[in-house]
Amino acid sequence: MSAATDRSSKLLRLSGILLLTGLAIEAISLRWIHPIAFLLFFVAGGACLAAGVLVFLYLLVFRSGPLHSNDTPAS
Amino acid sequence: MPGPLAILFVLLGTTIVLLLVLVARASLLHTPAGKVLASLAFFALPVVCGLWGLSEHLERSKQTVFCLSCHIMEPYGQSLFADNPMSIPAAHFQNHRIPVDEACYTCHTNYALYGTIRVKLHGLRHIYVQYFGTAMQPIHLYDPYNNRECLHCHEGARSFENDTHAALLDQIKNNQLSCVSSGCHDVIHNIDSVNKSKPWRPVK
Numbered sequence: 001m002s003a004a005t006d007r008s009s010k011l012l013r014l015s016g017i018l019l020l021t022g023l024a025i026e027a028i029s030l031r032w033i034h035p036i037a038f039l040l041f042f043v044a045g046g047a048c049l050a051a052g053v054l055v056f057l058y059l060l061v062f063r064s065g066p067l068h069s070n071d072t073p074a075s
Numbered sequence: 076m077p078g079p080l081a082i083l084f085v086l087l088g089t090t091i092v093l094l095l096v097l098v099a100r101a102s103l104l105h106t107p108a109g110k111v112l113a114s115l116a117f118f119a120l121p122v123v124c125g126l127w128g129l130s131e132h133l134e135r136s137k138q139t140v141f142c143l144s145c146h147i148m149e150p151y152g153q154s155l156f157a158d159n160p161m162s163i164p165a166a167h168f169q170n171h172r173i174p175v176d177e178a179c180y181t182c183h184t185n186y187a188l189y190g191t192i193r194v195k196l197h198g199l200r201h202i203y204v205q206y207f208g209t210a211m212q213p214i215h216l217y218d219p220y221n222n223r224e225c226l227h228c229h230e231g232a233r234s235f236e237n238d239t240h241a242a243l244l245d246q247i248k249n250n251q252l253s254c255v256s257s258g259c260h261d262v263i264h265n266i267d268s269v270n271k272s273k274p275w276r277p278v279k
Contacts, residue, residue: 009101012117016098019121020091026128027087030080034144035202038132049125056117 008063015055022048083127090120136198137180145201147210151179154264156274161262163255169275172228186227213266222247225254 025045029037077085093116096103103109135141143152155168155178164182167173173181184194197217204210226248229235246252254260 012101012104013098015117016094019117020094020098023087023091023094023121023124026124027084030083030128030131033135033138033141035136035141035198035205038136039202041128041132045128046125049121053118053121 004063008059011055011059011063015052015059018048018052018055022046022050022052080131083124083131086120086127087124090116090124093120133195136195137177137184139176139178139180142179145205147205147214150266150269151264153269153274154266156276157265157269158273158275159262159265159268162265163260163262164264165275169277182224184224185221186223219250220253220255222250222252222254 022045025048026041029041029045031037093112097109097113097116104113139152142148154162155164157165160166164178167182168175168178180194184190187193240247243252247254252259255263
């Protein structure tokens with residue numbers, strides 16, 4: 001695996017972790033009717049979701065890696 | 076039939092599972108189907124979940140329990156149960172002239188273009204003041220109460236058609252004379268008397 005592909009894989013994992021965090025925050029905030037829940041969703045959840053999506057788009061547009069590889073999966 | 080919130084939670088769960096699978100098994104991304112799945116899990120579904128969550132939170136922020144969840148608003152919530160037919164908020168709330176679940180929002184929103192956005196921004200200011208500043212003592216509206224919010228429902232209603240309103244209609248519409256002026260409908264959230272009288276309690 002090349003260094004570039006390795007970096008892309010790390011970025012993909014980072015994107016996934018950010019999105020998972022954002023979605024978890026959203027799920028927690030939706031269990032609660034309070035201004036703090038709105039702030040939690042809007043500031044923390046929104047930031048994680050936006051960052052995760054942006055990292056994925058960056059990966060898709062500017063980087064080579066798992067999403068661009070034509071390799072067949074290892075059996 | 077499951078409600079929108081249940082569907083949103085199912086969508087959140089599905090997205091989380093997909094993300095976990097794709098993060099754990101990156102080799103799946105090498106297949107065309109995996110790439111489509113990645114676009115869904117890393118982009119489309121989180122965007123849909125985020126926007127749906129935002130919409131859900133904005134709808135919740137209209138609820139009476141949301142407004143009254145801050146300690147400073149408690150007496151205003153209690154004033155809705157005042158046993159006084161002359162109290163405008165209490166009479167509206169107790170007689171279901173406004174939706175009980177969205178009592179605060181119905182009267183304190185802004186019935187103008189982009190009014191909802193303006194009141195939401197005011198709401199963010201409330202949150203800022205509540206947690207990072209010092210609230211006004213006593214709290215009061217940022218702007219004088221606009222008759223437009225009353226006329227939104229009352230204008231054209233049979234109960235509004237009387238000689239007094241007809242004679243003053245232009246002044247009322249131009250906000251030259253407030254609906255809540257002294258001598259008119261002037262018993263508004265009367266906080267001082269909230270704890271002095273027995274509140275109305277709905278029969279279950």
